[in-house]
Amino acid sequence: MEIxxxxxxxxxxxxxxxxxxxxxxxxxxxxxGHILFKADKIETRIYFIKKGIARAYAYSGENQIxxxxxxxxxxxxxxxxxxxxxKGYEDVELLEDSELYELKTEKLQNLFLENIQIxxxxxxxxxxxxxxxxxxxxSLQFDTATQRYLALLKKYPSIIQRVQLAHIASYLGITQVSxxxxxxxxx
Amino acid sequence: MEIxxxxxxxxxxxxxxxxxxxxxxxxxxxxxGHILFKADKIETRIYFIKKGIARAYAYSGENQIxxxxxxxxxxxxxxxxxxxxxKGYEDVELLEDSELYELKTEKLQNLFLENIQIxxxxxxxxxxxxxxxxxxxxSLQFDTATQRYLALLKKYPSIIQRVQLAHIASYLGITQVSxxxxxxxxx
DNA sequence: TTTATTTTTTATCATTTGTTAAACAGTTTC
DNA sequence: GAAACTGTTTAACAAATGATAAAAAATAAA
Numbered sequence: 001m002e003i004x005x006x007x008x009x010x011x012x013x014x015x016x017x018x019x020x021x022x023x024x025x026x027x028x029x030x031x032x033g034h035i036l037f038k039a040d041k042i043e044t045r046i047y048f049i050k051k052g053i054a055r056a057y058a059y060s061g062e063n064q065i066x067x068x069x070x071x072x073x074x075x076x077x078x079x080x081x082x083x084x085x086x087k088g089y090e091d092v093e094l095l096e097d098s099e100l101y102e103l104k105t106e107k108l109q110n111l112f113l114e115n116i117q118i119x120x121x122x123x124x125x126x127x128x129x130x131x132x133x134x135x136x137x138x139s140l141q142f143d144t145a146t147q148r149y150l151a152l153l154k155k156y157p158s159i160i161q162r163v164q165l166a167h168i169a170s171y172l173g174i175t176q177v178s179x180x181x182x183x184x185x186x187x
Numbered sequence: 188m189e190i191x192x193x194x195x196x197x198x199x200x201x202x203x204x205x206x207x208x209x210x211x212x213x214x215x216x217x218x219x220g221h222i223l224f225k226a227d228k229i230e231t232r233i234y235f236i237k238k239g240i241a242r243a244y245a246y247s248g249e250n251q252i253x254x255x256x257x258x259x260x261x262x263x264x265x266x267x268x269x270x271x272x273x274k275g276y277e278d279v280e281l282l283e284d285s286e287l288y289e290l291k292t293e294k295l296q297n298l299f300l301e302n303i304q305i306x307x308x309x310x311x312x313x314x315x316x317x318x319x320x321x322x323x324x325x326s327l328q329f330d331t332a333t334q335r336y337l338a339l340l341k342k343y344p345s346i347i348q349r350v351q352l353a354h355i356a357s358y359l360g361i362t363q364v365s366x367x368x369x370x371x372x373x374x
Numbered sequence: 375t376t377t378a379t380t381t382t383t384t385a386t387c388a389t390t391t392g393t394t395a396a397a398c399a400g401t402t403t404c
Numbered sequence: 405g406a407a408a409c410t411g412t413t414t415a416a417c418a419a420a421t422g423a424t425a426a427a428a429a430a431t432a433a434a
Contacts, residue, residue: 060329067328079321083314089325112310116303123299123310127270130313133320134266138276140327141254141360142247145421165382173328178421180383332391351411365391367413381430392419402409 001073003101006048009073011124017117024107029099036100037078037092042085044105047076052098053162056090057170065170069163071156075125081105095163145174146182188260190288193235196260198311204304211294216286223287224265224279229272231292234263239285240349243277244357252357256350258343262312268292282350332361333369 003025007018027050030036037043039058049072056068056078067090070076078088082105111118139148149172152159159168169179190212194205214237217223224230226245236259243255243265254277257263265275269292298305326335336359339346346355356366 058325058329065329067325079314079318083318112307113303116300116306119303119306119310120299123306123313126310126313126317127266130317130320131266131270133317133324137320137324137327138245138254140324142245142252164380175422176382177384177423181421184383353411362392363412364393364414368391371413375434377432377434379430379432381428383426383428385424385426387423389422390420393417394415396413396415398411398413400409400411402407404405404407 001050003048003050006073006101007121010128011121013117013121017115017121020111020115020118021103021108021121024111025101025103027099028102029097030094032094032097034094034098035091036076036094037081037088037090039089039091040087042087043078043081046082046103046105046108048101048103049074049076050099050101052094052096052100054092054094054098055163055167055171056092057167058089058091063170066167067171069156069159069167069171071159071162075129076100077129079129095167140173145172145178146186148172149179149182150186188237190235190237193260193288194308197315198308200304200308204302204308207298207302207305208290208295208308211298212288212290214286215289216284217281219281219284221281221285222278223263223281224268224275224277226276226278227274229274230265230268233269233290233292233295235288235290236261236263237286237288239281239283239287241279241281241285242350242354242358243279244354245276245278250357253354254358256343256346256354256358258346258349262316263287264316266316282354327360332359332365333373335359336366336369337373 003022004018007013007021013021036047036054037056049070051072054070054076055066056070057064057066059065076092078090078092080086080088108122112122113119139151143151149168152168152172165179166176169176172179174182190209191205194200194208200208223234223241224243236257238259241257241263242253244251244253246252263279265277265279267273267275295309299309300306326338330338336355339355339359352366353363356363359366361369
C-alpha cells in the first residue's frame, strides 16, 4: 500500500501537511525473519507496512506469545517507545520479505507541535489504534477461543496462508494443540 | 480530584488553553446505580470522575461482563461514540454516589481544530488510554487469572472494598465461583 | 526423488475453569 | 429481632484447556 493512501486512511490530510510528513519518510526493505524492534532497546522509529506482514511478541518464561499482527497499510509502533520514550515489552519480527516506510519518531513529534493538522492526524492515529485495542480486549474477555478464531479468519482470511498456526494460537491466547482441536471440530 | 489536576495529569496545559477546556465543563452529580451511558444510545458527552467509581459492562447473552473500572481522576468515555460518533457496546454504571465533570464531545472536537495545544492534549489523552488498553490486553493474554487478580489488588487495593466481587470476577475474565476459589487459595 | 527439517495434528492424562445448586454471611426492611 | 434480600463461598460434577509425547503431513534441502 502506498504511503499517501496509508496517511489518508488514518485521517485525510491536505497536500501541504501530508508532504511535511512524507519528507521525513524513507522506504526500506528487510528480509523475512528480520527483527525490527527488540524489547530491551529504546526504539526511535515507527514504520508503516507497504508490503509484508509482521508480528509483535513477548516472552512468557520460555514461550513467545504473539499479541499483534500487522499487514499492508498497518503501522508498526512500540507504544511505550512512541508515547513514553521507554523500552517496550515486545519484539517485532517480519514474517515475509517486507517493504516498509520508516519515520523517526522525533521528527513526527516535532511536526505535532508545529502543525495543527498534523497534531490532529496524530490524535486520530492513536484514537484508531485505541479502538482496535479495545476490540481485541473485548473479544478476549467475551468470546470463546473458537469464536475468536472464526472472527480472525473472517476479518483477515489470508492470515492462515501467511502465518503459522503456532503464532495464531498464541495470538488467540491458547496453545497450538488447542487450536488444532478447534480446527478439527469446525470442519 | 479537581479538574485542573485531571487535565494536567493527562498532559500539562498552559492556563489559557486549559481555561478554554474548563469553560466547556460543568459539574454534575448522580446517585449510586445511575446508568450514565446506554449501549443503544449515541452519547454526546464525556466525563471525568471527581469523586466516585464507575464500571463499563456489556452483555454476553444474559450475563453482564464488566470490562472497565474508573475511579477518581479517570475519564469516562465511550470510544466508539467519541471517535466515530457511533453507538458503543457498553453501558456505564456508577457504583457510588458520584461527582463528575461533564463535557460535550463536540465542544472538545471544535477546540481540537482551533488550538494546537489542545489538539496535542487530545492526542496525549488517546495515547495514554491506548497504553492502558494494551496493558490490559497483554495481561489478559499472558497472565493467569490469579496473577491478574493480584495485579489488580496491587494497582488498586481499595477496589475490593468498593466493588462487589461479581464485577471484579467478570473484569478478570472468570466466573465469580472461580474468583472465590482463587481467593481461598491465596490466603 | 530421497532425506532432513519444520509444521501440524492426534492421543493421553492432569489441571483448570465452568455450571449448577446449596450453604453461609452480611444488610436491610418491617 | 425475625424475615427477606444481597453478596460470597463451598461442593460436586462436566467441559474445556494445558502439558507432553508421538505420529502425520508439509516444506525445504541434498
